[in-house]
Amino acid sequence: MSEIRVNNLSNESLSGGPTISGITTFSSPYLFTPPVGDTGSRPQSCPPGSLRFNTDSAKLEYYRGNTIGWVEVEASSHEVGGGTGSNTGLGTRGFHAGRHVYETNIEFITISTLGDSQDFGDLTEGRFSQGNLVGSDSRMIFAGGYGYKNTIDFWIVQSTGNAQDFGDLTTQRQKMSGCNDKIRGIWAGGVGPGHTQVNVIDYITIQTTGNAVDYGDLDVEKLTAASVSSSTRGIWNYDTGPANLMVFTNIRSTGSTTDFGDGYGNRDMFGGQSSSTRGMWAGAYSNDNRIEYITMATTGNTTDFGDLTQGRYNFNSMSSPTRCVFGAGRYYDSGFINSNILDYVQIATTGNALDFGDMDYMDTGMLAVAGSNGHGGLSG
Numbered sequence: 413m414s415e416i417r418v419n420n421l422s423n424e425s426l427s428g429g430p431t432i433s434g435i436t437t438f439s440s441p442y443l444f445t446p447p448v449g450d451t452g453s454r455p456q457s458c459p460p461g462s463l464r465f466n467t468d469s470a471k472l473e474y475y476r477g478n479t480i481g482w483v484e485v486e487a488s489s490h491e492v493g494g495g496t497g498s499n500t501g502l503g504t505r506g507f508h509a510g511r512h513v514y515e516t517n518i519e520f521i522t523i524s525t526l527g528d529s530q531d532f533g534d535l536t537e538g539r540f541s542q543g544n545l546v547g548s549d550s551r552m553i554f555a556g557g558y559g560y561k562n563t564i565d566f567w568i569v570q571s572t573g574n575a576q577d578f579g580d581l582t583t584q585r586q587k588m589s590g591c592n593d594k595i596r597g598i599w600a601g602g603v604g605p606g607h608t609q610v611n612v613i614d615y616i617t618i619q620t621t622g623n624a625v626d627y628g629d630l631d632v633e634k635l636t637a638a639s640v641s642s643s644t645r646g647i648w649n650y651d652t653g654p655a656n657l658m659v660f661t662n663i664r665s666t667g668s669t670t671d672f673g674d675g676y677g678n679r680d681m682f683g684g685q686s687s688s689t690r691g692m693w694a695g696a697y698s699n700d701n702r703i704e705y706i707t708m709a710t711t712g713n714t715t716d717f718g719d720l721t722q723g724r725y726n727f728n729s730m731s732s733p734t735r736c737v738f739g740a741g742r743y744y745d746s747g748f749i750n751s752n753i754l755d756y757v758q759i760a761t762t763g764n765a766l767d768f769g770d771m772d773y774m775d776t777g778m779l780a781v782a783g784s785n786g787h788g789g790l791s792g
Contacts (some may be wrong), residue, residue: 543589
């Protein structure tokens with residue numbers, strides 16, 4: 413049996429390597445070494461699917477096109493099992509945390525199932541806020557809260573138990589929503605001491621602990637009702653008067669936000685969550701039952717999706733790669749009623765929400781923060 417060893421291949425003009433067409437099989441029992449280089453030497457405008465090893469991150473990465481660029485190849489799983497009620501199966505875990513200023517509860521569900529939520533553990537101190545948790549496959553993070561807190565807590569997704577101290581925000585505030593990819597979490601806007609709205613944007617590295625770092629500024633001083641994330645973008649909404657304005661930033665950069673488009677009402681949109689491509693918004697003050705969506709890679713206004721099972725506000729949501737669950741809230745019926753409703757939609761379709769189950773503990777109009785270990789920001 414013969415053997416051919418080639419140390420270098422080039423084309424006839426010595427300006428590059430040959431193109432190997434068709435199906436190519438590497439049958440060596442040993443190894444294949446891809447191109448190697450640091451982050452600064454990444455080539456640009458490559459064919460999508462190009463592969464290299466990054467010596468800075470010590471990970472393989474592939475090129476997703478000129479808009480997204482290089483993305484790490486990473487083995488991950490949102491699948492978590494165990495529990496009772498809605499938590500007996502495998503799937504993405506969704507969380508609600510905080511309620512009244514004195515209450516510390518964290519609840520969770522398995523988003524791929526149906527049923528009631530159950531107790532997970534407690535925050536380090538009682539508080540509530542507005543918007544989304546940030547997190548990864550393995551860790552959830554809650555920042556700020558009522559009483560103008562600068563506290564940041566975290567807990568481990570795969571266990572049950574109490575939150576631990578992570579660090580502090582750059583400023584004390586509440587009512588700001590978070591976005592994240594696999595590496596970085598960002599909180600934008602909010603309300604600070606004296607009930608003054610702020611334009612601060614902070615960020616953290618999710619798998620570390622420590623204080624938040626200044627990222628940049630919103631274009632105005634506003635609270636942010638809810639947010640959605642893709643693997644590259646964070647998108648927030650806030651009330652600007654006649655129409656809800658949505659703004660976005662590229663998560664791995666720093667700086668100010670850019671206009672995305674308009675929402676569907678003149679009050680805060682709630683229930684922000686996402687798949688890898690679509691961002692979902694739902695509800696508004698006081699009995700608004702609208703669900704609308706955006707395509708996160710573009711810019712533009714929201715599009716009708718369907719209706720909630722009960723119009724309401726002051727709630728948030730949790731999502732897997734395919735399903736969004738809206739939890740709790742408040743609506744008006746001869747007086748304001750605090751709701752423990754959980755309802756859901758399949759993100760890739762359009763249509764009305766269906767009943768999921770009930771919140772075990774959180775049945776109040778006080779804002780709870782929500783999130784999951786499998787939303788669209790973790791897809792890249």
